[in-house]
Amino acid sequence: MKKIYFLMLLLAASYVHAQDDAPVSVEKNQFKINMLFPGFVYEHGFSEKNTLYSEVALGLGYSYSDYYGESNIVIAPLITEQFRHYYNLQKRANKGKRTERNSGNYLALNASYYFTPISGKSEHFSYVPSSAVAVLWGLQRTYKGRFNLEFSVGPGVQFDKYRTEFLPAGNFTLGWVIGK
Template identity: 55%
Template sequence: MKKNYLFLLLFVLIVNTVQAQEETSSVAKNQFKINAILLPGFVYEHGFSAKNTLYSEVSIGVGYRHDGFYNESTWYFVPRINEQFRHYYNLEKRAAKGKRTAYNSGNFVALYGTYNFQSISTNKLFNEYCPSVTIAPVWGFQRTYKGKFNLDLNLGAGVNVDQFDTEFALIANFSLGWVIGK
């Protein structure tokens, strides 16, 4: 009977140690993600300190345009690169409350920069989508749930620059995907 209690005690200690290692209050050193819903793409997030990461994403943006003159509509697809310097500011608070912090589950502020390439699908009745750069400060959160399902949202306001214009831009990025790897 004493062996069973000793075995149970060791098992509980091992499980708590494994969970404590998973739920740390620092960001993951290397994290890969596939965004399969909404904006399909690939993400690599590199943690270079306990709270800071460089988030790099390659994806396809989707847009829709309607031309009243020709009374026609078209969809367009734009390859894009998104870079963010993220600072996760509430990891300790989440860990203290027993909330999940694994896979960079936390709130962040970031410097956001994206480059939208020329559209890979065009319609001659519409103006071609020209390449542009957007830079903005953003606030966001990322949550990774059991099964490594990932939700990422960031919002902000900044500047969009293309060959014709420099204009104010609202930023709203929402992605659903899965963390791959460990």
């Protein structure tokens, strides 16, 4: 009888150890509402560490004219698609840090389309829809209560029918993960 208990204990210990070694994975489906720059996000996990991030939101932009010596801030609707690779989920899990709801650091390829601004138009600035591509480093954290914080930054290129510019790209959002 002692041998059976010993074997059961050994089996239970190996099961717990196997659970600790199980790879940490991104969420299969995650929906978020962003509050700072209002918008909706859907993030689809298609492998253990990779997601496709889709966002519809309002973005904030800044422009400056040397000719007129004037600057302008605009708000424009935008659509963003990102391929994200979360590279430190297992390391965070090993340290006892949260990895739920894709809480980790990532590298991303970003593509955005900015529609004609809904505010910030002036007599010295004329805006046309534009697109941007960027390579980003970012972090996403989802805390208890599903509060979500996200930050990303990297080099990018913005282009429209008149010009192409190299610009820093970045994003900062505060919001909530919704759903299960």
